[in-house]
Amino acid sequence: MKFTIGRTAFTKALNTVSRAISTKTTIPILTGLKLVASQSAIVLTGSDADISIETTIKADNPDNLLAVESEGAIVLPARFFTDIVKKLPQDTITLEVGENFQTMITSGQSSFTINGLDANNYPHLPEIQTNTSIPLASDLFKQIISQTVVAVSNQESRPILTGVHFVISENHVMAVATDSHRLSQRKVTLEKSIEGSYDFVIPGKSLTELSRMIDDDQEEVSLSVTENQALFVIGDTLFYSRLLEGNYPDTGRLIPDSHDTRVSFDAPDLLAAIERASLLSHESRNNVVKITIDPDKKTVTIYGNSPDVGNVEEDMEPNQVEGNQLEISFNPDYMKDALRSFGQSTINVDFTSALRPFTLTPTEDSDRFIQLITPIRTF
């Protein structure tokens, strides 16, 4: 195996597959990356068994400066090899595999010889054969991910809650996540209806990593799903994630269908006030912020308190206040996560009582997106 390649294109591909490679793995060969050279392209693969990423550098794209002299395959230590490529002196580099998987990397006057591994020992990627692939607009898909992963659980005690639950049928996509203290649900409509229906749970970590890989210039991501794997195709890159096994809880029944008190805010204003209140609640043993609502006086006040350090009180100027009087306490960090996912929108915060979950929804298109937070009992 021998080829010459442009350092810029090669570095970009190495960074892409490195996202899947962990130094903490029980399978030593997975700390390496697999390189396969054919006449028309080289293919790089990285994997941590949960996520696998495969990207192709094609010889017919002149930007890649790729010329394959002889075909073959090798596994090289990922982090170390990537560091070398980044520091090489010239714009092109030559890689040649010799005897005993010894690999020579040359660029200008610099010549590295590193110990590779037999590519035959590298695990095979999951095989995904479906006839259906679901096209998703990249920016919308990234939004779905960012709006739902905030509510994913990071506790391994209920593994199914560490993922985002997707339900797709006809032209409807619903994504929901909950850690049992809060919930985030997003619905979108596809441009075209798809065949069949899908119900699966993807690990939150996979989605976060996937989201980072989708460049702004990438218009579409296509999704295929089998029993235990999802495959996302992003240009010349394939992203595989295992699916979580088990039944996702029925979250529909958690969302209240009525409210007794409603307050409307610009999301950034409420976020700034909660951030200030949380400065104090974070200094306290129980991280709690209190809000009092008086619809008669049209006042909403936010309180944070730490016995050691002091307290904060802030009178808000909500766009609208209606319904019953209320005093309710909650974890401000959940509130901050929820509010950030609304960006610059105007939102309704809907309460039923001090011990029942409350919801945040955009004032426009309110059935598309809902965040739910369980309050904290303080009395």
Add this chain to the structure above:
Amino acid sequence: MKFTIGRTAFTKALNTVSRAISTKTTIPILTGLKLVASQSAIVLTGSDADISIETTIKADNPDNLLAVESEGAIVLPARFFTDIVKKLPQDTITLEVGENFQTMITSGQSSFTINGLDANNYPHLPEIQTNTSIPLASDLFKQIISQTVVAVSNQESRPILTGVHFVISENHVMAVATDSHRLSQRKVTLEKSIEGSYDFVIPGKSLTELSRMIDDDQEEVSLSVTENQALFVIGDTLFYSRLLEGNYPDTGRLIPDSHDTRVSFDAPDLLAAIERASLLSHESRNNVVKITIDPDKKTVTIYGNSPDVGNVEEDMEPNQVEGNQLEISFNPDYMKDALRSFGQSTINVDFTSALRPFTLTPTEDSDRFIQLITPIRTF
């Protein structure tokens, strides 16, 4: 005590004094910052006992938006208070100290009450009374610091070596640091001669912190020295550092006055090659890079090796090679630190033998700056 102040000016001053404040201190009140309000200004002080910083916000500068209603002093929890000020909603904030050192901070509709401490319990700053202050051009002084602190020791076994040794007399400034494996010495000439002579050692940490505080728009720093303290005046800010006690070793005799082999490089080219070689030496138990010099063939070759991972070999194209043949090994991290301090300069690397220290000097103005590195015996 009550005053109103612009948030921007206040935040800048808080960031300045916070540089001296450590959360790890054995004196609890030093986790706070002292605020003193007089009619004409407020003065902020932070200290970790080694370093103290005092900065003044003047009422006569309209940019500060400062109006003092009543005078007084208070100590507030530094990190927490700074976080609050940064997150306040309006451009101006009002601070008022009430009973029992309770301090109210208001901005717009947001109102914080935090527990302050009696300013009378805050330690006094060192008193520095000298008639002489030494003016130093800011950019040159920052260069002296960055070029010498690289060689400062971080081992507390010989405390005196954790500082930079300054010797100042007439119009000469000499700064030198060594950790006994390497040495860096810088000399500069002052525009005007000063009265008296100075010989003192400032902790490297103080200099690093000081250097970060000197903005590019600050033309001059003035230095005063007493028996155990140095004071640097930077505009409206005073920076105090304790001096290290003890005799600094005589470093002059360590610098060789002749060489048997000389190689000339552009510093960035040699740096890049050493960085590549150190990728491999870092994977090895003994972090060593080897260089061979053959003046007859005009060749210089750099080697890095790790039994587990592989090796690298690079033929350099030096500007000049003269003297005896040589093979010498060294710690590449020392070499990288030294080379970075030369920026884009062309340098001479001068050797006597494989076991004697070698030096790096700029080809122009070579007596101004010298870096010395002790080789590693590998045979």
